[in-house]
Amino acid sequence: MKEFLLNNQTELISSSIVLFVLVLLRFILGITIRRIGRFSDLKDIRTRLVLKYISIGLMALGAAGLIFIWGVNIREIGLIFSSIFAVIGVALFAQWSILSNVTAGIILFFSFPFKIGDRITIMDKEMEEQGPFLIEDIRAYHIHLRKGNGELMTYPNNMLLQKAVSIARETADLKTVPDET
Known part of the structure; x- marks a missing residue:
């Protein structure tokens, strides 16, 4: 264990920084989105829904950052992701309207006409x-x-x-x- 910590010290520090920044961003964005929701008299359910979408996006960014930091072989990850995205792409092509409706819901939250x-x-x-x-x-x-x-x-x-x-x-x-x- 001691050898692992010594050999991967920069990766561990970088990973800690990425995780700290993601938690901080989530906290700041959470406060901002809740203020927008209160300021515009929006229902709490809508605010929580947008917070959920932001959290999922931040987790995806964090995963990408950790993959980059730890130097995972991009070709292997690329093969896995291309296979997953091919399956998801076919499924989402059939359900494209769901994505456009969710995106429109987020736009309606922030523009609140x-x-x-x-x-x-x-x-x-x-x-x-x-x-x-x-x-x-x-x-x-x-x-x-x-x-x-x-x-x-x-x-x-x-x-x-x-x-x-x-x-x-x-x-x-x-x-x-x-x-x-």
């Missing part, structure tokens, strides 16, 4: 009813919209970013604009 409780109108020709809808929940893959007749509708997050959406405000909230006539 609308939030739960807002009434929105979606300009989509293919929808039988365009709104206004009440936003009840924003999930990782879709948004829950309540129709005027009380019916609950789910709408994919990626479609929400692709279509024009207007937020319906109460007339009392609108500032009066003088007529230019």
Whole structure:
């Protein structure tokens, strides 16, 4: 054991630094994302979901860093990863919409153009009813919209970013604009 510690001292120190930086980044990003969530009145579930995505990304970066530090043979790792990514790629090609919806959910979290409780109108020709809808929940893959007749509708997050959406405000909230006539 003593020989292992002496022979791999630089790798152990570098690995410790990488792990410390990752934990520090996770802590700082966690605080920042929670503040954004509180500042924009977002549900705690959405904040935790984005934190989960960030944690997974940081773990992937950490694994890549440790592989680089320990000098693992890239050709062997490349063969393993290319095989894994080929299988995953085929599976994800069939499920590409899941990834686009998750990505759109993250974008909606950080841009927060609308939030739960807002009434929105979606300009989509293919929808039988365009709104206004009440936003009840924003999930990782879709948004829950309540129709005027009380019916609950789910709408994919990626479609929400692709279509024009207007937020319906109460007339009392609108500032009066003088007529230019």
